[in-house]
Amino acid sequence: MxxxxxxxxxxxxxxxxxxxxxxxxxxxxxxxxxxxxxxxxxxxxxxxxxxxxxxxxxxxxxxxxxxxxxxxxxxxxxxxxxxxxxxxxxxxxxxxxxxxxxxxxxxFCEHDLAGLLSNANVKFTLGEIKKVMQQLLNGLYFIHSNKILHRDMKAANILITKNGVLKLADFGLARALVSKGSNPKYTNRVVTLWYRPPELLLGERMYGPSIDVWGAGCIMAEMWTRSPIMQGNTEQHQLQLISQLCGSISPDVWPGVHKMELYDKLELPKGQKRKVKERLKPYVRDQYALDLLDKLLCLDPSKRMDCDSALNHDLFWTDPMPTDLTPMLSRHTTSMFEYLAPPRRRGPIHPQAPAHKPAHNPDQHFERVF
Structure with missing residues (x-):
């Protein structure tokens, strides 16, 4: 043809x-x-x-x-x-x-989120971060309700118009969900490594909307840290970073994980405690935001919060309420895209986190202070 x-x-x-x-x-x-x-x-x-x-x-x-x-x-x-x-x-x-x-x-959308976060002059208030996440989760809720998986959630694939409307973009890896009864098996070679959930890294091929939710959690943390929170070089390294943040991967916290194809083939860190709230607290001062992040970055995909529950989280219904992005974006007339931004510099892995809240500095990356 x-x-x-x-x-x-x-x-x-x-x-x-x-x-x-x-x-x-x-x-x-x-x-x-x-x-x-x-x-x-x-x-x-x-x-x-x-x-x-x-x-x-x-x-x-x-x-x-x-x-x-x-x-x-x-x-x-x-x-x-x-x-x-x-x-x-x-x-x-x-x-x-x-x-x-x-x-x-x-x-045409004037910006992507990675481009905005790479610019030190772009500063999001808590209300504006809430608005970004509310729209992101709303878009995901819609596509999941229509039985579509995005499979490439990352800040560069989140577009924002000059009027403050967020758009999920780049559906090149998207896939229609097959009914569970048909025993669907998808490829696990999807999602950019830094945003890839632990189940895919462990070889899972029967997955669902929760893989996109993990990416949403990574993006939400990035709204404060200004760069990807877990920058692994390999699948093994990415799992190490996930374990250091979210705790050791074991059947105690994730029943059935030992049955996954790569569970016994990869070296998984033992004895790691979950530190999502502790590590993000120097950046994220809001308790509701920390709680939602903790629920989005749940290791066990069956316990990971879905988009509907996330949209009903107290974060979006307490002051400051989600705030229109238009006034902030109107101060920036130049389009900002990841492609046009300077390459993101990466710091050393996991030094001690600072006791103070860091300034919005695009060169002060999350790995540097973890």
Missing amino acids: SSGSQVEELVFPNCENASEKYEKLAKIGQGTFGEVFKARNRETKALVAMKKVLMENEKEGFPITAIREIKILQLLRHENVVQLIEICRTRAGPYNRFKSTFFLIFE
């Missing part, structure tokens, strides 16, 4: 010539998925994001991963999920070896 016919079968708005319809303004993203550009509709002047579909590895047809992403985004229409507008192609010619290039055209 040809690329064109596969895309047309998706019954999604599409345009025949991307360069005629859109003017590229700047590159704002780069990864294994391809490139993302800020662009302008030449007729309406509306800003959009153009995500290039990587075709180099496709001998014939349209990549199945892109088809899956498009189908999922067709289903997910929600304020806190980025909107796919249409699919565009470039005309095939000698300049592109007679192969069309495809772009997914999305609504």
Whole structure:
């Protein structure tokens, strides 16, 4: 089947010539998925994001991963999920070896959360952090209710518009949930390592929405620490960092964990006490926030708080209430994306935590003070 016919079968708005319809303004993203550009509709002047579909590895047809992403985004229409507008192609010619290039055209969001957190001039109040997390959990609740797993939760995949609306983005690894009765087995090679939950690191292939909730907990902590809280170099190292923060992984705290494929094949730290609240307290002074973080970063996925319960947590219903992000964002007119920010520097692993609350300094990373 040809690329064109596969895309047309998706019954999604599409345009025949991307360069005629859109003017590229700047590159704002780069990864294994391809490139993302800020662009302008030449007729309406509306800003959009153009995500290039990587075709180099496709001998014939349209990549199945892109088809899956498009189908999922067709289903997910929600304020806190980025909107796919249409699919565009470039005309095939000698300049592109007679192969069309495809772009997914999305609504444009001015920032991603990783970009905002890397900028020392961007400071979130407790009320604003609550608003970010409330919207993030609301988006996750919606996609989980529609039986979709995101499978790549990280700060760079959380977009925020200039009007303060948060959007879950990059559904390239997303997957529809299969009913439990069918004994589903998914790949565990998903989620960026620093945000990957312990069950995936231990080889679990029958998992659910709780894998996204772990990522949400990591992102929530990052709202205060300003950089990823567990920066492992390998799966083994990541499990060590998780154990040092969340306590040793054992059947006592996680019944049945010993049955997981890699439980006996990896060296898991013994005798580690759970220190989520203790280690985060120098940053997170709010007791309700510490309590929610503790529940989101639960080792046992069956006991990890789900999004519905998290949205009903006292954190979101006590003063200061979740605060509109627009006034704070209006002070920053330049778009902030992880791709455009300086590389995140990493400090030594686990020195003693400070007794004082650290300043919002993007170079003062969490590993440095853990």
